[in-house]
Amino acid sequence: METNLLCLEKECAFNKSGSCYASHIKVEGYDAYITPETYCDTFRDSSSFSLSNYGGNISLTSTQNISCSADNCKYNISGGCSASFVQINPQNANCETFITK
Ligand code: SF4
Structure with a gap:
């Protein structure tokens, strides 16, 4: 399966x-x-x-499935992410793709 969300935070339970x-x-x-x-x-x-033990949905995530409060990011459109590709970093799971407007 293909996704445009790359997560390098290998300590996360949702990361495969x-x-x-x-x-x-x-x-x-x-x-x-x-x-x-x-x-x-x-x-x-x-x-x-x-x-x-998790009762929630376990399915592949892509950038269309991101809710984001980083209003200063140029990809943030009304709380959604418009970036064509997003990378989450291994350090503190921060968003490498963030760029200021
Ligand atoms: S690139 Fe990262 S910080 Fe910017 S809107 Fe998307 S998820 Fe939020």
């Missing part, structure tokens, strides 16, 4: 080989002006979160 299976994600960063001020709020540490 760089693809996200959270079905949709929430990226936070309301006051962000740089990438480290953004983060994926859907991240769940695999050491303490088990998908086998």
Whole structure:
């Protein structure tokens, strides 16, 4: 399966080989002006979160399934993400694709 959302946060329970299976994600960063001020709020540490007990939808996530509060990002359109490709970083699950307007 193809997706345009690459997640390098391998510690996340929803991550399988760089693809996200959270079905949709929430990226936070309301006051962000740089990438480290953004983060994926859907991240769940695999050491303490088990998908086998998870009652939510487990399906491949793409950029169309992102809700984002980073209003200062040029890709943010009314809380959605218009980027054709998004990368979530291994450090604190922040959004590498963030760029200021
Ligand atoms: S590219 Fe911008 S709008 Fe898209 S998820 Fe990252 S911070 Fe949010």
